[in-house]
Amino acid sequence: ASQAFASKKSLTQLIYGEGEKKSSTNQESDDDGSSSDDDFFRVRRVTRTDRAINDTDSVRVHFRDHSTTHSGGFGDTVEHGPLDSRDWNDESVIESIRNRFVTGDWNAENK
Amino acid sequence: GSMTAPKSSTSGILKFRGSQHFRWRIIYATLSGRSVKISDIRALDENPGLQEFEANFLRLIETLSNGSKIEINETGTTLKYKPGTIIGGRRLEHECHADRGIGYFLEALACLAPFSKKPISITLSGVTCNRLDSSVDVFRTVTIPLLKKFGIEDTSLKIIKRGVAPLGGGRVQFECTPVRSLTTCDMCDSGRIKRVRGLACTVRVSPATASRLAHAARGPLNSLLPDVWVFTDHTPGGKTESSPGYGLSLVAESTTGCMISAESSADGNMTPEEMGEQTAHVLLEEIASGGCVDHSHQSLALLLMVLCPEDVSRIRLGKLSDHTIGCLQLIREFFSVKFRIRPDPESQSVLLACQGIGFRNMARQLA
Numbered sequence: 001a002s003q004a005f006a007s008k009k010s011l012t013q014l015i016y017g018e019g020e021k022k023s024s025t026n027q028e029s030d031d032d033g034s035s036s037d038d039d040f041f042r043v044r045r046v047t048r049t050d051r052a053i054n055d056t057d058s059v060r061v062h063f064r065d066h067s068t069t070h071s072g073g074f075g076d077t078v079e080h081g082p083l084d085s086r087d088w089n090d091e092s093v094i095e096s097i098r099n100r101f102v103t104g105d106w107n108a109e110n111k
Numbered sequence: 112g113s114m115t116a117p118k119s120s121t122s123g124i125l126k127f128r129g130s131q132h133f134r135w136r137i138i139y140a141t142l143s144g145r146s147v148k149i150s151d152i153r154a155l156d157e158n159p160g161l162q163e164f165e166a167n168f169l170r171l172i173e174t175l176s177n178g179s180k181i182e183i184n185e186t187g188t189t190l191k192y193k194p195g196t197i198i199g200g201r202r203l204e205h206e207c208h209a210d211r212g213i214g215y216f217l218e219a220l221a222c223l224a225p226f227s228k229k230p231i232s233i234t235l236s237g238v239t240c241n242r243l244d245s246s247v248d249v250f251r252t253v254t255i256p257l258l259k260k261f262g263i264e265d266t267s268l269k270i271i272k273r274g275v276a277p278l279g280g281g282r283v284q285f286e287c288t289p290v291r292s293l294t295t296c297d298m299c300d301s302g303r304i305k306r307v308r309g310l311a312c313t314v315r316v317s318p319a320t321a322s323r324l325a326h327a328a329r330g331p332l333n334s335l336l337p338d339v340w341v342f343t344d345h346t347p348g349g350k351t352e353s354s355p356g357y358g359l360s361l362v363a364e365s366t367t368g369c370m371i372s373a374e375s376s377a378d379g380n381m382t383p384e385e386m387g388e389q390t391a392h393v394l395l396e397e398i399a400s401g402g403c404v405d406h407s408h409q410s411l412a413l414l415l416m417v418l419c420p421e422d423v424s425r426i427r428l429g430k431l432s433d434h435t436i437g438c439l440q441l442i443r444e445f446f447s448v449k450f451r452i453r454p455d456p457e458s459q460s461v462l463l464a465c466q467g468i469g470f471r472n473m474a475r476q477l478a
Contacts, residue, residue: 011461012452015431015439057134058243059218060374061406061432063396083406083430086399088331088392097399101335102305102366 124148124191125444132437133165134215135410137172138222139445141179141194142418142470150189160187164215167208171216174203175223175231196474199227199289207237209279212244217268217285221254222414224287225263228474232286239273239281240312240358240376245407247283248310248360253370257408260368261415262294263287273314273346275356275377291472293415295422298403299462302367307332307394309341309362311387315355318345320383324359327387331395332361359387361394369403400429401460410438417448419467428461 063085086093098104127136128151140147153159161169161183169181169192178195207216213235224231240246245254251268258266265288274281311324325341332339341361346353358376365371373394375386397405404412409428413435416424428435443449450465 011454015436015452016443016449056243057130057132057434058215059407059410059434060243060245061434063393083396083400083432085392085396088395094331094334094395097395098335100301100304100398100401102303103336104303 126150129153130161130165132434132441133161134168134219135438135441137169137192138219138414139441140192141172141176141197141223142226142414143445144194145445146191146193148189148191152188152190154188161190162210164208164210167206168211168216168219171205171207171219172223174205174233175199175220175227197223197227198474199224199229199231199287201230201232203231203233205233205235207235207279209238209276212238212241213247213281213283214240214245214250215243217247217250217254217283218245218411220285220287221250221258221266221411224266224285225258225290225293226418226470226472226474227287227289230286230288232284234271234282234284236279236282237274238276238279239270239283240356240360240374241276242376242378246358246360246374246376247281248312248358249362249372249374249407252308252360252362253372253405253408254411256368256370257404257412258415260294260296260298261419262292263290272351273312273344274351274353275314275358276354278352278354280351280353289472292470293419293467295419295424295467296416296426297424298369298412298426300367301369301401301403301427301460302365304336304363304371304398305366306338307336307340307361307363309339309360310344311341311357311359312344312346313357314346314351314353315348316357318343318347320357321345323383324357324387327384328359328361328391331388331391335395357383359390361390363394363398367403371397371402371405372407373397373405397429401427401455401458402429403427405429406432406435409435413438413442413450413463413465416463416465417442417446417468418470421467421469423464423466425462425464427455428463430459431461 062082064082099108124146127149130152136147152161173179175197176195177198180193182191207213216235247270255266267286269284271282271284309328311321313321321343325343328341329339356377360372360374363371373390375390403426412426439450446468448465450463453462455462
């Protein structure tokens with residue numbers, strides 16, 4: 001859990017980048033002739049999305065088999081590529097989410 | 112145009128590289144009224160440029176709108192898009208490219224149709240379920256109820272005929288009455304799952320496959336919940352020119368009205384038993400991640416929150432997918448909206464909040 005707390009800041013940073021990102025890089029006027037020189041000398045920030053191998057533009061998420069599971073890093077709230085799956089054949093894993101169902105213990109803390 | 116959001120910083124063309132989030136860039140451009148230029152689209156690929164399904168998607172955008180301008184270079188690696196006004200209309204038709212499911216196109220309609228000038232009634236033909244895209248069934252049972260939560264009340268999807276790739280041949284009819292503005296939504300309580308409903312569809316395979324799927328899916332779920340019901344829907348060979356195939360979708364409904372889905376469709380290496388069980392496991396994974404919407408609805412929910420009136424909308428999501436993170440970044444560029452993002456250390460879910468831009472459907476108001 002301490003790892004998750006530590007990630008509190010980094011989650012926002014991971015998504016939006018550090019500090020104030022100039023929005024101007026993407027917003028030059030199309031017919032701005034002077035921009036090409038600037039472009040040449042500018043080190044392009046390759047965004048994570050541009051590096052992504054998967055370009056299917058699909059909203060469906062695929063889960064990685066639990067046997068190959070590894071820790072995601074950012075308090076497990078963000079993962080790259082397919083998301084890790086728990087081992088749902090394991091009785092104790094099933095039990096761990098019982099309170100997400102109406103059949104669970106209503107006195108137990110749910111959140 | 113008259114559709115643009117009341118934002119001062121809507122000038123200037125947005126530039127992107129690569130093919131990622133193609134559909135979403137076009138959707139955001141259309142709703143924000145901002146022009147985009149996308150270059151280096153699969154420039155180094157052996158099959159460079161826009162794919163046929165993407166060109167096909169752009170034709171759908173042209174069908175829906177008036178005054179949009181699309182320029183594509185010879186190799187298809189550069190696209191310029193100047194959005195027009197979403198006009199809509201009745202008796203529209205679109206033949207969806209069979210590389211993608213009809214769901215790929217419906218997801219865009221869910222974002223755009225509510226902000227159309229005129230009511231939309233469109234018939235889409237193609238592939239009703241595949242491995243890549245949301246099925247038409249999940250659109251009907253999960254996406255449409257999600258739209259309702261944002262005040263988009265009058266939307267429907269009628270599944271006329273089923274069809275799977277490569278031949279497709281499925282047919283659906285989508286209808287939507289546009290809204291003036293959205294209703295701010297607060298979705299932080301994921302509640303507890305009270306029932307699971309499913310649908311096993313078979314097309315030109317043995318109808319027994321559907322009951323095998325249903326039986327296998329119930330197994331892992333029944334140990335947690337008695338109220339699990341999987342319906343079957345069989346399309347025999349005589350009724351369709353589609354290729355053979357099958358699919359399974361499962362939807363869990365919570366005490367707070369959250370709908371969480373998981374689905375899969377025929378994979379050559381998987382028996383119906385394996386597929387049924389695996390889909391149930393994905394549903395459990397979605398439930399465990401604690402979001403108020405499932406992963407495939409993260410980006411739609413976030414977009415609608417941005418378009419809400421100038422109030423704070425909040426939502427609880429499971430782990431953010433790569434796709435969702437890309438959408439959050441694009442939303443900031445197109446709408447200048449940055450979400451407040453706070454991981455919930457106990458449940459591993461994430462709370463996101465943003466102030467809506469107060470999007471008004473000006474086109475409809477003038478109509």
